[in-house]
């Protein structure tokens with residue numbers, strides 16, 4: 078295998094044994110990017126100079142004979158929603174063009190301290206609003222398995238880059254499915270941690286009560302390593318929780334005997350793709366053969382999830398995005414006569430169509446006279462959904478479902494139909510509303526050769542059991558070893 082195809086754990090061994098230098102690894106990745114990036118278009122910006130500086134620092138340490146950590150010298154990509162000191166951060170939006178943060182997000186700071194190398198900033202749907210990365214204000218990222226297809230979204234750049242071996246791993250964010258759905262579309266592993274597990278400080282806010290940062294990787298072991306690298310309490314984020322971070326690698330055991338797995342009947346919805354249903358059923362059978370106990374369960378409020386989510390996330394977005402007024406960040410319109418016009422022209426020119434749609438919807442559901450009917454009602458139903466999960470988890474340790482109702486669709490297929498687009502996340506959204514962790518990993522391919530993802534949900538702060546089930550499944554299959562036909 079060539080360097081760019083390796084995983085974090087494989088590369089770590091080579092670096093520690095001095096069989097390769099961090100500089101060589103970084104060069105190998107940039108070479109790979111040069112070869113395939115024209116087709117995939119995953120990166121918004123490459124940060125070569127900084128990457129080589131980070132690599133040289135790691136190499137010096139290795140030459141001095143010092144031991145290196147598991148993430149040290151590993152080149153990864155970053156979703157362009159995380160603030161990086163001195164490096165432009167656009168959140169996929171023209172309104173943030175030219176915005177250079179003067180501080181690092183906590184996740185970035187943690188990874189820097191661990192010696193991780195940052196290759197560049199990855200494309201995404203504008204402000205993380207979307208399921209296909211077609212809402213990016215800059216470019217359309219393509220699915221490495223079929224360049225005519227979307228990579229999923231909103232972390233589409235991150236998932237496509239990992240699948241195309243343009244980085245060893247990546248960091249994404251997930252508000253309603255934005256790590257898991259693109260991971261599913263691109264045939265890689267993605268995990269949304271428990272709300273509060275990873276700091277949101279320096280993560281550009283979309284819907285603050287739902288947003289979480291998480292890993293996108295080539296296999297489950299890498300997922301455990303990267304999760305460990307970014308998790309933990311942060312006094313700068315009042316919603317981060319002060320619970321000890323376990324050694325996630327200790328959960329990587331190929332044994333799920335006696336684990337109770339719930340299959341919620343509401344998730345096998347009408348209109349689900351036949352290939353998805355078949356692969357997921359096959360996966361459930363395999364989990365059962367591996368010794369897990371499969372139980373049918375019910376999460377009765379599931380049918381309300383999409384409606385609840387699109388009330389709450391738009392409400393939060395309308396408030397969070399009020400700060401982009403042309404004064405404090407990035408872009409300002411050139412055409413205005415007075416202050417008010419400057420604000421409105423900046424927002425009219427800077428925001429894309431989907432972002433405007435959500436600001437308008439969110440402002441409406443929060444407005445006097447409608448608040449009770451929409452925002453308050455949605456918050457109440459959210460509580461009922463959390464209760465559904467709480468009850469289900471009295472009976473089972475994890476819940477298994479498909480990640481998305483279909484494999485990756487074609488570019489352009491759903492852009493004109495927001496409702497169809499919103500339905501891509503019907504199976505991932507409940508997890509964010511409940512604040513629980515969930516992982517997606519490859520569990521098969523469609524007849525057209527597109528990856529299919531299996532979603533494993535766990536109890537609050539029980540990422541460990543999710544990883545254990547995922548690892549057991551992965552080690553009994555070879556889907557994660559398949560590579561897209563891109564050269």
Ligand code: GLN
Nearest residue numbers: 205206207252253254255
């Ligand atoms: N696709 C969903 C949305 O458009 C989820 C996005 C996300 O998780 N950031 O809101």
